[in-house]
Amino acid sequence: MTATGTTAPGDELPPLTVPITRTLIVAGALASRDYQDVHHDAEAARQKGSPDIFMNILTTNGLVGRYLTDHFGPHTVLRKLAIRLGAPNYPGDTMVLRGTVTAVEGATAQVRITGTNGLGHHVTGTATLTVTAPENAATPETTPDTAPDTAPTRQGAAPR
Amino acid sequence: MNREAGERDGTPVNREAGERDGTQNGPPDGSSGDALYAALKRYEGRAAATAGTGKDAVNEPMIRHWCEAMGDAHPAYRGPAAVAPPTMLQAWTMGGLSGHTDRSAAYDELFGLLDGAGFRSVVATDCEQEYLRPLRPGDRITFDAVIESVSARKTTKLGTGYFVTTRMDVRADGEPAGTHRFRILKYAPAARTSGPGVPSEPTPTPDPAAVPRRPRPVINRDNAGFWAGVAEHRLLIQRCGGCGRLRFPWLPGCQACGSPEWDTVEAGGAGSVYSYVVMHHPPFPAFATPGPVEDAPAPHPASPYAVALVELAEGVRILGNVVGVAHDEVRIGMPVRLEFRRVDPELELPFFRAGGAG
Structure with missing residues (x-):
C-alpha cells in the first residue's frame, strides 16, 4: 500500500504478471456480460479470422482497475480510466501490467499504464485516482452514505 | 443484433498500425469523394441509446463474479458497505445474451449502412470512463448515449473502416454516476497474413457464420400481425371489415373501400x-x-x-x-x-x- 503522500512523479509501480488463460478470458467476458462469440468460442473466433478467442475490452479495463487499487491500497478511489487496446490477449500469452506515476496533486495521482504481451502492447492508458488516508474516514467506499461530504473534495482534487 | 457484425481481431493491432486518435486528428485520408463518410457523418450527435435501463440493478452476486474473474480482492467490493468496482460501469449497461433493447434507430441505421457497405467486422479500441460516484447494490442503472463522432475512412492493420465513438452518461437511481466513451472500429478485414507472433493457420473455408444474412423484416404496427402469424407458422391475409376484400401485403386500410377495419384469414x-x-x-x-x-x-x-x-x-x-x-x-x-x-x-x-x- 502506498499513500499518495509517499508517491511522486516518476514512481514506477511493481509490475503485475497476468497469465492469459482461456478461463480468464471466458470468465471475464461473462462477468462483464459480453457474450460476443469471439470471447468464448474458439471455432467461431477462427471462422472470423482470429487465431483464437481473445480478451474483451471490459476485462482489460477490470484488470487495469485491479492493478491500480491493488497497488494504491484499499482507500483508493478511481476517478478516471482511459484505455486503448492494441495487440489482442490470446490464450497462452502473458500480459505484464506496468504503471508510472506521471503527476501528483494533493491526494490525487495520475498513472500511465501499459500492458504488454507476446505480441506487443495490449493496452495503454491513463488513470486518475485519489487516495484518501484512512483517518480522513470519509471515503465513499467505507461510508457510502456520506458521499455528499466528499463531493467538494473530489471536485477540488481532480486535475484536468 | 450486435452479434451479426462479429467482433474480430485478425492480426495484432499494433499501436502504430492502428489509426490511433483517428477520429480527431490527421488528414481524412479516405474522405475525398467518400459518399459513405458523408452519410455516416450525419449521424454525429444523434442518440445511440435513449433512456436505457440496466437489466439488473447493481448487485452483490455480479460484483462477486466480476471480482472472481479479475482476481480482485479489494476490500471495498465486499461486505455490508460494498461498492461495485468502478470499472464495472459498462457491465451494468450490457445487453447480455438476450441483446440490447435500448439502442436507438439511428444507431442501428448507422451500423446498417456500415454493414451494407461491407464494413461488417467490429473491434473495440478505446474505453474512457469517468467515475462520478460509487455504485452500490440496489442502485438502478439508467443511461443515455450519443453518437459522438464518426471518423473518415481509415486503413489499419486490421483492415479499412471507420471509427465510431459513442459517449454514454450512466446514472444510478437518477444521479449521474459516470461517463463512458467507447470507440470501435467497424471495418472490412484486410487479407489475413501471418506475422510475427501470429500463429499461422489454414485459410478459413467459407464460413457459414460469415455468410451475410437476409435483411431483417421491418416490423411495425401495420404489419406486426403478419409476422406474429409467421412465428406460429400461419400465413395471415388481411380481410377488410368494410367490404370483405382480402389484401396482401398488410396495409392499414382497404384499397377498395378505404375502411380501416380488418380481421385476418389464414x-x-x-x-x-x-x-x-x-x-x-x-x-x-x-x-x-x-x-x-x-x-x-x-x-x-x-x-x-x-x-x-x-x-x-x-x-x-x-x-x-x-x-x-x-x-x-x-x-x-x-x-x-x-x-x-x-x-x-x-x-x-x-x-x-x-x-x-x-
Whole structure:
C-alpha cells in the first residue's frame, strides 16, 4: 500500500504478471456480460479470422482497475480510466501490467499504464485516482452514505 | 443484433498500425469523394441509446463474479458497505445474451449502412470512463448515449473502416454516476497474413457464420400481425371489415373501400406460380440459402435463385422463394404449397414448395 503522500512523479509501480488463460478470458467476458462469440468460442473466433478467442475490452479495463487499487491500497478511489487496446490477449500469452506515476496533486495521482504481451502492447492508458488516508474516514467506499461530504473534495482534487 | 457484425481481431493491432486518435486528428485520408463518410457523418450527435435501463440493478452476486474473474480482492467490493468496482460501469449497461433493447434507430441505421457497405467486422479500441460516484447494490442503472463522432475512412492493420465513438452518461437511481466513451472500429478485414507472433493457420473455408444474412423484416404496427402469424407458422391475409376484400401485403386500410377495419384469414397453403424471376447477378449470398434444391448441401453463395410471385388459392399474391425444384425449372402456373423455413437462428420465412403436394 502506498499513500499518495509517499508517491511522486516518476514512481514506477511493481509490475503485475497476468497469465492469459482461456478461463480468464471466458470468465471475464461473462462477468462483464459480453457474450460476443469471439470471447468464448474458439471455432467461431477462427471462422472470423482470429487465431483464437481473445480478451474483451471490459476485462482489460477490470484488470487495469485491479492493478491500480491493488497497488494504491484499499482507500483508493478511481476517478478516471482511459484505455486503448492494441495487440489482442490470446490464450497462452502473458500480459505484464506496468504503471508510472506521471503527476501528483494533493491526494490525487495520475498513472500511465501499459500492458504488454507476446505480441506487443495490449493496452495503454491513463488513470486518475485519489487516495484518501484512512483517518480522513470519509471515503465513499467505507461510508457510502456520506458521499455528499466528499463531493467538494473530489471536485477540488481532480486535475484536468 | 450486435452479434451479426462479429467482433474480430485478425492480426495484432499494433499501436502504430492502428489509426490511433483517428477520429480527431490527421488528414481524412479516405474522405475525398467518400459518399459513405458523408452519410455516416450525419449521424454525429444523434442518440445511440435513449433512456436505457440496466437489466439488473447493481448487485452483490455480479460484483462477486466480476471480482472472481479479475482476481480482485479489494476490500471495498465486499461486505455490508460494498461498492461495485468502478470499472464495472459498462457491465451494468450490457445487453447480455438476450441483446440490447435500448439502442436507438439511428444507431442501428448507422451500423446498417456500415454493414451494407461491407464494413461488417467490429473491434473495440478505446474505453474512457469517468467515475462520478460509487455504485452500490440496489442502485438502478439508467443511461443515455450519443453518437459522438464518426471518423473518415481509415486503413489499419486490421483492415479499412471507420471509427465510431459513442459517449454514454450512466446514472444510478437518477444521479449521474459516470461517463463512458467507447470507440470501435467497424471495418472490412484486410487479407489475413501471418506475422510475427501470429500463429499461422489454414485459410478459413467459407464460413457459414460469415455468410451475410437476409435483411431483417421491418416490423411495425401495420404489419406486426403478419409476422406474429409467421412465428406460429400461419400465413395471415388481411380481410377488410368494410367490404370483405382480402389484401396482401398488410396495409392499414382497404384499397377498395378505404375502411380501416380488418380481421385476418389464414391461408390454406395452396397456390401457384403467377410469375417469377431468376436472380443470377449480382450474387446475394443471403438469398442463395437455403438452396433451391431441398436438403442439398448449402449452395455456393453465388448460386442463382428463383423468386416467385405466388398466387394463393385465396386470390392474393405473395413474393417468396420456391424450394424443391432447381431455379431454372420454376415455371408459371406451377403448383406450390406453403411451408415455413428457418433461414437463420433469428428468422423464419414463408417458402413455397414446388409440386403442391402435402
